[in-house]
Amino acid sequence: MKHLDAKTLRSLVHRDRVHRSLYTDPDIFDLEMERIFERNWVYVGHDSLVPRPGDFLTTRIGSRPVVMSRDADGKIYVLRNSCGHRGAVVCVEDKGNAELFRCCYHGWTFKLNGALDAVSMPRGYGKDFDLADPALGMPRAPRVEAYRGFVFASLAEDGVSLAEHLGPARDSIDELVDRAPDGQVDLSGGVHKYMFRGNWKLQLENTVDMYHVPFSHESTVGRGGRQFGRRPGESAASEIGDSGTAAARWEQRTAWGSRQGGHGFAGHQPIAEKLPDNPMFRDYVASLEARYGAERAKEILRPKRHNTAFYPNMSLQALNQHVRVIIPVAVDRTEIHVYPVQLKGAPDAMNRGFIRHLNLTHSAASLIQTDDLECFRRCQAGVGAGGAEWVWFARGVDTDTEDARGDYVNRGTVEVQQRAQYAAWARLMCEAT
Amino acid sequence: MAARSADISAAMLAERFEIEDFLRHEVQLLDDRRFEEWRELFAEDGRYWVPLRPDATDPDAESALFNDDRAIMQTRLERLGHPRIHSQTPPHRTCHVIGNIAIQERNPERGECTVRSTMIMADYRVRVQRVFAGHVTHRLRRSDSGYKIVLKRVDLINCDDVFELMAAPL
Numbered sequence: 022m023k024h025l026d027a028k029t030l031r032s033l034v035h036r037d038r039v040h041r042s043l044y045t046d047p048d049i050f051d052l053e054m055e056r057i058f059e060r061n062w063v064y065v066g067h068d069s070l071v072p073r074p075g076d077f078l079t080t081r082i083g084s085r086p087v088v089m090s091r092d093a094d095g096k097i098y099v100l101r102n103s104c105g106h107r108g109a110v111v112c113v114e115d116k117g118n119a120e121l122f123r124c125c126y127h128g129w130t131f132k133l134n135g136a137l138d139a140v141s142m143p144r145g146y147g148k149d150f151d152l153a154d155p156a157l158g159m160p161r162a163p164r165v166e167a168y169r170g171f172v173f174a175s176l177a178e179d180g181v182s183l184a185e186h187l188g189p190a191r192d193s194i195d196e197l198v199d200r201a202p203d204g205q206v207d208l209s210g211g212v213h214k215y216m217f218r219g220n221w222k223l224q225l226e227n228t229v230d231m232y233h234v235p236f237s238h239e240s241t242v243g244r245g246g247r248q249f250g251r252r253p254g255e256s257a258a259s260e261i262g263d264s265g266t267a268a269a270r271w272e273q274r275t276a277w278g279s280r281q282g283g284h285g286f287a288g289h290q291p292i293a294e295k296l297p298d299n300p301m302f303r304d305y306v307a308s309l310e311a312r313y314g315a316e317r318a319k320e321i322l323r324p325k326r327h328n329t330a331f332y333p334n335m336s337l338q339a340l341n342q343h344v345r346v347i348i349p350v351a352v353d354r355t356e357i358h359v360y361p362v363q364l365k366g367a368p369d370a371m372n373r374g375f376i377r378h379l380n381l382t383h384s385a386a387s388l389i390q391t392d393d394l395e396c397f398r399r400c401q402a403g404v405g406a407g408g409a410e411w412v413w414f415a416r417g418v419d420t421d422t423e424d425a426r427g428d429y430v431n432r433g434t435v436e437v438q439q440r441a442q443y444a445a446w447a448r449l450m451c452e453a454t
Numbered sequence: 455m456a457a458r459s460a461d462i463s464a465a466m467l468a469e470r471f472e473i474e475d476f477l478r479h480e481v482q483l484l485d486d487r488r489f490e491e492w493r494e495l496f497a498e499d500g501r502y503w504v505p506l507r508p509d510a511t512d513p514d515a516e517s518a519l520f521n522d523d524r525a526i527m528q529t530r531l532e533r534l535g536h537p538r539i540h541s542q543t544p545p546h547r548t549c550h551v552i553g554n555i556a557i558q559e560r561n562p563e564r565g566e567c568t569v570r571s572t573m574i575m576a577d578y579r580v581r582v583q584r585v586f587a588g589h590v591t592h593r594l595r596r597s598d599s600g601y602k603i604v605l606k607r608v609d610l611i612n613c614d615d616v617f618e619l620m621a622a623p624l
Contacts, residue, residue, distance in 0.1 A: 115614065211506055211517030214616040240536035249529045356616055361517055373514040380521050381529070385617035386504075388533050391541040394619040398580075 025052060027451040034447040036440060037415035043446075044220040044404045044412070050352035057333050057449050058083030059176040062186045064335035064346060065089050065099050067208040067360070068170045070116065075133060078116040080358075081348050082176060087162070088112045088122070089172060092133040099162035099174040100135040111159060122159065135159035169198045170205060171344075188426065189277070190284035193329035193337050199321045202308040202366030208344060210376045213359040215385040217394045219401035221334075221349035222442070224357060227393055228336035228345065229278075229285045229328050229438035231271060232416060235263040237392050251341050251382060252297055252374075258340075259292040272433030274327070276417075278441025279428045281448070283332030285438030289324035290340055296322060304368050312366070330438060332445055341382040342375060353401050359383045359390075414439040473569055473594065474555050476601045481550035481573075484623060489531045492623070496524055497595055497602035504608045504624060519613070520623060534621065542621045546577045552590070565596040566604060573608065575624055586624060587611050 025048055033040035043049055063082050066089045070078050077090040079102055086102035088111070102110050104124040111122045111131065121138050122131040128141035137157045140146065162174040166183040171194055173183050184191065198206050217224070227233065241248050242261045251258045260267035275288035296302065309318040329337045334347045348356040361379040363372040382389045404412065417435025424430050431437040457466075476495075483492040496502070504519040513521045522530060533539055551574045559568040569592045576585050588610040594601040608624050 210515065213506070213517055213519075214614075216616045216618055218618075237540065240533045240539035243532060359517075376517060377514050377521055380518050381526060384506075384517065384519050386519050386620040388530060391619040391621055392539070395541040395543075 025049065030450045031447055034443045035411075037418045038411040038413045039443050039446075040410060041404050041412055043222065044401065045352060047352045050220075050349070052450060053446075054083040054085075054349065056452070057446070058349070059085070060180065060452075061177075061333065061449060062164075062166075062173045062175050062180070062183055063333060064331060065165075065172050065174045067206075067344065068097060068167060068172055069205070069207045069209050071097065072209075073118065075118045075120060076116070077112060077119060077122075077133070079112050079114065080346070082162070082174065083349060085176070086110055087174075088159070089174075090133045090135075096134070097165060097167065097172055098134045099165050099172070100131075100159040101162075103159060104129055105131070105137055105157035105159060106140075131159050135161045169194055186282055187331070188279055188282050188284065189428070190279065190282065190286065190329055190331055193286055193326050196325055197337055197339065197342065197362065200309075200367075201364035202305070202312050203364075204312075205365040207363040207365055207372075208360040210361045210363055210372070213379070213384045213387075214356065215359075215390075215394065216350070216354065216356050217397045217401075218354055219397040220352060221347050221355040223397040223400050224345075224347050224355060224393075225330055225333065225336075225442060226414075226439045227397070228338075229287050229330045230436075231274065231276070231287045231328075232434040232436065233393075233396070234271075235261050235268070237396050238389055240392065241388050249381075249388070251292075251378060255297060259290050274433055276431045276433065276435050276437045277424075277428060278438040278444075279332075279426075280441050280444040281427070283442045283445025283449075284330060285332075285441050286326045286329040287438065289327045293324035293327065293340060301368050301370050301374075305364075305371055308366055308368075330442070332442060341379050343379055343383060345383075355397075414443065470555075470557065473557060473567075473601070476594070477552055477555060477569070477571060477592065480603075481552055485548050485550055487534075487545065487622065489534055489622070493524065493527045493531060495601075495603050496527070496606075497597075497604050498524065500524060500603050500605065502527065502603075502606050502623060504610065504613070506613050508609065508613060519610075519617070519620070520608075522623075530623075539621070541619050544579060546579045546620075546622055548575055548577045548622065550575045566593055567596075568593050573624070577620075577622075582618065584618070588613075588624070 033043060066078055066080060071089060071091040074091055074093045074095060077088050079088050081087060088100045088102045090098050092098060102112055104111050106129050107126055109124055109126045111124050130138040132138050135158045140152055162176055163178045164175040166173055168183060168191060243249060246260050246262050246267060248258045248261050262268050270291045278285035309321060327339050336345045342362040344360045344362060346358040350356055361376045363375060381387055414436040417431050417437055421429045421431050421437055429437045429441050480495055502520055502522045503513045506517050506519055510516060552571050554572040556570050557567055558570050571590045573590045574587050576583060588608050591607040592603060593605040595604050
């Protein structure tokens with residue numbers, strides 16, 4: 022990989038554009054897995070998916086298979102899903118509960134914290150073989166931290182704290198979790214899993230792309246220029262258009278991107294200001310007020326952000342509230358997992374409504390996400406057409422401002438969030454090894 | 455249990471013929487992309503459900519590939535008819551085969567019966583052909599105008615798989 026030195030990598034990313042090879046070069050993909058996914062904080066899972074001791078789920082950090090487990094003492098671990106003996110994947114289920122993990126091949130067993138529990142037929146090993154050697158366990162992610170149930174891990178021993186990594190993006194987790202009357206969210210309502218034949222960054226860019234909506238999703242806009250209802254009990258939702266008052270309102274939304282961390286958000290959709298008015302929602306507001314008082318409840322319900330991208334692999338969305346996880350598989354293949362978010366302490370009917378509406382917007386057979394997936398597929402198919410070098414993120418580049426942290430701030434349908442993503446990309450990819 | 459010839463009546467044969475004919479008609483409408491007519495096969499309280507997990511029991515308690523009542527179907531079908539639906543440009547072509555049709559349960563008071571069948575469906579779009587296979591449960595209600603679907607549930611054998619995009623009902 023001699024050709025991918027820091028100088029070369031830096032030349033691939035400009036403020037307003039990135040080189041097309043970022044989507045097509047397998048060597049760049051391998052470097053991304055190493056330098057972005059394995060040295061940085063990445064989202065792994067939510068603690069409501071492993072509520073009891075012994076619970077575990079399997080996922081990936083970049084292309085590395087991992088297990089997130091809850092040990093007997095309640096602590097959450099992230100382990101490489103690999104037997105310390107011959108390397109076989111130990112856990113094959115998506116999720117489950119176990120007292121010990123047992124490798125199918127020769128029966129070695131591991132504790133929920135990854136430590137080697139027992140070697141089968143141990144007398145066959147010589148006296149120099151140290152069964153207490155930590156290298157024989159399932160390797161542990163050295164750093165695991167959770168924020169309000171959202172579990173992040175880093176495969177690197179050293180680095181910034183999770184709080185520093187997340188920066189102001191963390192407020193989006195608060196905005197979501199504060200809406201639960203019990204102050205906790207639950208992600209155990211199933212998961213939508215899909216795959217597209219395209220690079221992982223296509224999905225990450227799209228999670229905070231407010232420019233594509235009237236075009237990619239034109240088929241979801243019905244008569245009167247409104248999208249179908251996206252919240253329980255709602256028949257018509259956002260006004261969507263590329264001109265007139267609908268477009269003008271969208272231009273008022275905040276756009277923010279962290280140059281350092283790569284995170285970004287788009288301000289709330291105009292429709293979110295109009296709170297639902299039905300008995301179920303009034304019950305919900307009452308339970309929030311009972312818990313927090315009327316003034317605080319009002320502040321909690323005031324919409325602030327619509328989409329937040331947590332670099333490099335997770336996003337939150339407010340309107341059809343969900344957590345989206347991006348799993349890169351190959352330079353031209355990506356898996357996405359979408360979890361509905363239930364608000365603990367909210368009326369049961371409301372949480373069921375969230376789950377049901379998310380099917381409509383974000384299942385593999387949904388009305389919204391399918392058109393995004395088609396756009397990603399076409400991007401991947403076309404980006405290697407040749408004759409052009411760049412993919413452009415120039416919209417609004419002249420009007421970006423910087424806040425006190427040095428992060429980018431702008432408004433509306435600009436591509437500032439993507440500019441921030443690639444500023445972070447260049448930083449992470451070019452950092453000395 | 456397989457029926458014995460001595461127990462088979464003309465009424466049973468007629469019922470079986472009608473149900474088989476109805477199910478054949480249903481998948482024909484899907485393959486022909488006559489979705490509005492397909493929606494009309496559902497009762498007013500009808501539901502179309504494709505779970506994402508084997509043994510799911512409550513459609514609204516967990517994520518599903520499809521969990522459509524007639525109102526949601528209407529929204530879905532309006533979109534399928536839109537000239538700029540990118541995920542169906544070009545559209546999927548589909549080919550259903552149904553078999554192993556068995557009437558499992560009758561509820562004469564409600565005029566309903568439950569029918570189980572096996573479905574194989576292939577679809578094709580932009581150089582990708584896929585195969586879906588699953589067990590289908592229809593709860594059918596008899597009306598003056600023939601059968602109406604109260605519930606169509608498709609349990610795909612790969613329900614918890616990672617899917618590429620879909621648009622049309624299975």
